[in-house]
Amino acid sequence: MPRLIDLSHPLVDGQLGFPDDPGIQITVHGTIASLGYNLTKISMSSHQGTHLDAPLHFFDDGNSIDQIPLDRFYGPAWLVDLAPGTLLPPRTPITVEMLRPHEARFQPGGKVVYRTGWQQAFNTPAYFTDYPTLTLEAAEWIARRRIGLLGMDTPTPSTEWQACHHILLGPGVEIVLVEALANLDELPEQFTLIGFPLNLQGRDGSPIRAVAVVK
């Protein structure tokens, strides 16, 4: 049996999210005493916790999550560890020079997950403001390589969020972005990534349970 590694942060009532997003409420709707069973109401942003972005997030004519083939969310993936055994300091620019040694892992249609160590700031306000951040040149470098999926342990790829998403999600590029991953320090260099979105119709993103399968 292969080993499974959970790459998702826990989803907890009231935990922090992006400042402009709806908050997360995980509330008791019914109990064994009231209904005969325990039942929960879930209310959250499509970008709460570990989640993915579809092109529709930044392009009104871009694909929604249900229009993306399932194999874009499942398959062989490479880890790019930008700070082995440690972590990048807050606000570190992630440059082309830092990615270039890993160039062979950025293959057309392939899946790449990069690790900065920023997971340690999860559920603090700084998590959403001070994360290591892709330069626009690095985003262009990645976009040119036409990978199919880019995952990361930061909540979004870049503080220049609009320009960066336009590069990575734009027409003809349309990289699936998997954000706020956890436990990347447990990953080997190669693994199978599983990260299917909920089957939300016509929408921009989805919280996911991301899991690595390791032989």
Place this chain on the structure above:
Amino acid sequence: MPRLIDLSHPLVDGQLGFPDDPGIQITVHGTIASLGYNLTKISMSSHQGTHLDAPLHFFDDGNSIDQIPLDRFYGPAWLVDLAPGTLLPPRTPITVEMLRPHEARFQPGGKVVYRTGWQQAFNTPAYFTDYPTLTLEAAEWIARRRIGLLGMDTPTPSTEWQACHHILLGPGVEIVLVEALANLDELPEQFTLIGFPLNLQGRDGSPIRAVAVVK
């Protein structure tokens, strides 16, 4: 590349759910005009659409979804087709006699998905009232076989919902129940089932994106 089959129903604003559950709202929270990006607020029951049940659903001291090992949601699975090429009439009792020819597929720790054809009633009121239904004897027969996961294309295993869940989720049995599956007519006899819950902490169930991997 293996073939992937989507086993999940679409999640759509206002679609029908269990009558006592909170309704599903999939609403626009922000747009490119208002925020610079499209963003969605999701509000639903932990048992909306294709979903799974943990023992906590019916037992206050039962395991919650985050307490169940990930390999219970991923691995080799068998299809038990109770109506090949057709469907069981509404309210058909599913008896031990109907399961017994498939007995070899019910192995300790294994995963079994049964097909009744009831998917065709999805999103109608009858879906939640007139489904083919496990007899309590059949539930006991399944529980004794100590399988690890039981999936089905009905919204819940039995009209005798309380007694049936007590049998299947009870102490020492604790079968993961995957309910309201779709597209089971596309499955071969054997496949790999993927159906991880969201990483909701301490709760009773989760909507899932269920997918079959077929060689």
